[in-house]
Amino acid sequence: MTKSPASSLPPRISLAEVARATGAALGRFDGDEVARALGRFEASHVGSEAHPTIADISECLFFSPGDGRIWLQDQRMVLLHTEALGSLRRELIDSLGQEKARGLFTRAGYVSGARDAQLVRAQWPEAEPASAAIAGTRLHALEGVVKVELVHVRYDPETSDYEGEFIWHHSSEDDEHIAAYGIGGSPACWMQVGYATGYVSTLFGRLVVFREVACRSMGESHCRVIGKSAERWDDVEEDMRYLRARDFVGSPPHGASTPQAAHLPAAPRRHDAMVGASAAFNAACHLLHRVAPTTATVLFTGESGVGKEKFASMLHSIGPRRDKPFVAVNCAAIPETLIESELFGVERGAYTGAGASRPGRFERAHGGTLFLDEIGTLSYAAQGKLLRTLQEGDVERVGGTRSVTVDVRVIAATNVDLRQAVREGRFRDDLFFRLNVFPIHLPPLRERRDDVPLLMSHFLQHYGRKHGRPATGFTQAAVRALLNYDYPGNIRELQNLIERAVIIAPEGMLLDVHHLFTSGEALDKNVLSIRPDGHLSGAGSAPVSSDSSANQAAADGAPGPGSWGQMEETLIKNALAQCGGNLSAAARALGITRAQLAYRARKRGVAS
Known part of the structure; x- marks a missing residue:
């Protein structure tokens, strides 16, 4: 759907309109090699006129000269001097080193590719996989980055397996890198590799990793890249580390290998490393890395299901207290009458039923970390007792007569606006300022959609192994639905959707929409699909049924009549x-x- 970024914008003119007015034939930029390469897609034999073509894409590029803005559909774009980008590149390499600079540019490219894939999916939802994939090469050329020549491409819709080889001509990255550093021994098209990985991974809903095997910056006549489904690479971890802002961010597991985080000095290897590559996710990781070596109190904010406990656990594991206890308390799950004894402990005989003395959570976390989840649900009285402990550094058990000194790093989390709660008198302002030393906001999944393909791949492999039901991938309809869904339950909901689909879908079958959305989830009105009973489902129609007959039909793989x-x-x-x-x-x-x-x-x- 063509969207106007703002109703007050002056008239805009698209590149296609300019071409029609001048008589330029945009279609001539789609050469015969495109048609030949497209024929290599398994089960997809389309010609160079398959949509979206260059002419189609140009309909989405708008110029508003009087307003100072350029739009690629609803995404604002800029024309930037390559020399300016080259200057930024040189400063980053000289100040941060080549490895860190490469990671920054790779992640920026990944976000750009993911955005373009979302545009193609939104604009041409019925496009064949081959045509949608080729649209990425056309967009990359239209944006002035590089000319892409296809050598061969293979995509199997039955298994979601992808493999492709491309030649890049006139790389803008190479021009600037060679101008600054001359010919070297390593490839330099970092943003372009990130773009290709982000575009194809987002398009197919499965991690596809691209690698530059020849580059003009290495003295070659042109750049050559190869892209494969992640599990087809033997050493994909080497490529994936450039998509991670920090070492404690893990890559999705591939094949039958066990998922593990990258090695951290003096820290145990983890099986629950965080997954993500979006700018918002990386920003949170940077803050986590900055505060980890300190003893500062951290307050995680964000909606339910965004991963606050995961971040808190990781903060503990990369900090100096990693070898000490990590104690988590869900404040919302403890009755008000028991919160004091749970946090501070109880002495024998303090009340009826207290037959033995026991330490509270503060004492159990001594020397380590105490994570207070859903702290906004504490009663006003419990807030006062917690404040005293945080200020004094000691606790007194219920029924006790002496204080016990504790050394605890406190991490808190909430899904409510504590500032608003303070204004409404529901939360103590002095406790809020005691907790709000180093706030880290975790955005909802709908604001970090670039992470969805990585999370899909991660959960697909994880639950396939957990339940002993290997899954090959997702259908195109399922990918489109998952990328457009709003996720009111955030990452936890995506996790549940994929676990459910892995269980429901027949073994060896691609996960489809009717395997995923079976509990009344409201799909976007533009993401229509066929339910097992043969009717259309989506936000504009009745939600997908969760009754036993529908689930049984899904389990049997019954497609139903198409309407x-x-x-x-x-x-x-x-x-x-x-x-x-x-x-x-x-x-x-x-x-x-x-x-x-x-x-x-x-x-x-x-x-x-």
């Missing part, structure tokens, strides 16, 4: 009839672009 094609054909015919055959007017009425409508009309055999 999407007929419905789409009817919608197109009705829109064209109401608009007197005017394609542009019909596209506006349907809320899609003219290019989208023309493509779908041709596909359905509807005359315009």
Whole structure:
């Protein structure tokens, strides 16, 4: 759907409109090699005119000269001098070193590729996998980064297996790197490799890693890259470390290997390393790394399910108290009458039923870390007792007569706005300022969608091994649904969706929409799919049924009768009839672009 970034914007003109006005033939930029390479896709034999073409993509590039803005659909773009980017590159390499600078540029490229893949999925939801993949090469060229020549590409929709080889011509990264450092011994197209990884991984919902095997910065005549599904690389960890801001961020597991975090000095290897590559995720990781060596109190904020306890556990494991206890307390799960004894301990005979003395959570965490989850649910009285302990550094058991000194690092987490709670008198302001020493906000998953493909791959492999049900991947419809879903339950909900699908789907079958969304989840209205009972599901229709018959049909792999094609054909015919055959007017009425409508009309055999 074509969206206006702001209703007050002055008129915009697209590149396609300029081409039509000047008579330029944008289609001629799609050469014969594209058609030949497209034919290499298994089960997808399409020509260079398969949509989206260069002409289609140019419909999404808008210029608003009087307003000082350029848009690629709803994403703002800029024209930047390559010399300026080269200057930034030199400063980062000289100040941070080549390895860290390479990671920064690789992650920036990954985010750019993921954004372009989301654009293609939103604009051309019915595009064949081959055409959608080629759109990435066209976008990369249109954005002035590099010309891409396809050597061969293979994608198997039955197994989601991908392998491709490309040649890059006129790399802008190489131009600037060679100008600054001359010919060296390592590849330099870092952003471009990140872009390719982000684009294809987001497009197919499965981690695909690209590697530059020849580069002009190494003295080669051109750059050559190879992309494969992550598990097909023997040493993918070497590539993945450039997508991680910190060593404690893990890569998704591949094949049958056990997932482990990267090695940390004097720290045990972990099986629950965090997964992510988005800018928001990396920003939180940077803050975590900064505060870890200290004893400062940390307050994690964010919606339920964003991974606050995971971050708290990682903060403990990379800090100086890693060898001491980590004690987690869910404040919301403890009754108000028991919160004092749970936190501070109880002496024998303090009250009826206290038959023995026992330490509280503060004492058990002595020397280590105490994690107070959902701290915003504490009663006002319990907040006062907690404040005293934080100020004085000692506790007194219920029914006791002496104080016990404790050395505890406190980490708190909440999914409520504590500042607002203070204003409303529900939370003590002095306790808030005691806890809010080093706040770290964890954004919801809908604001870090670049991490969704990595998390999908991670959870697919994890639950496949856990339940002994190896899964090969996701269907294109499932990928589209997962990338567009709003995730009110955040990462925890994505985790549950994939675990459920792994259990429901027949062994060896790709996970589909009806395997994932079986509990009344509201899908985006633009993500329509066929339910097992043959009806369309999505936000604009009844949610996917969770009754036993639907689940049984999903387990049996029953596809049900297809009704999407007929419905789409009817919608197109009705829109064209109401608009007197005017394609542009019909596209506006349907809320899609003219290019989208023309493509779908041709596909359905509807005359315009």
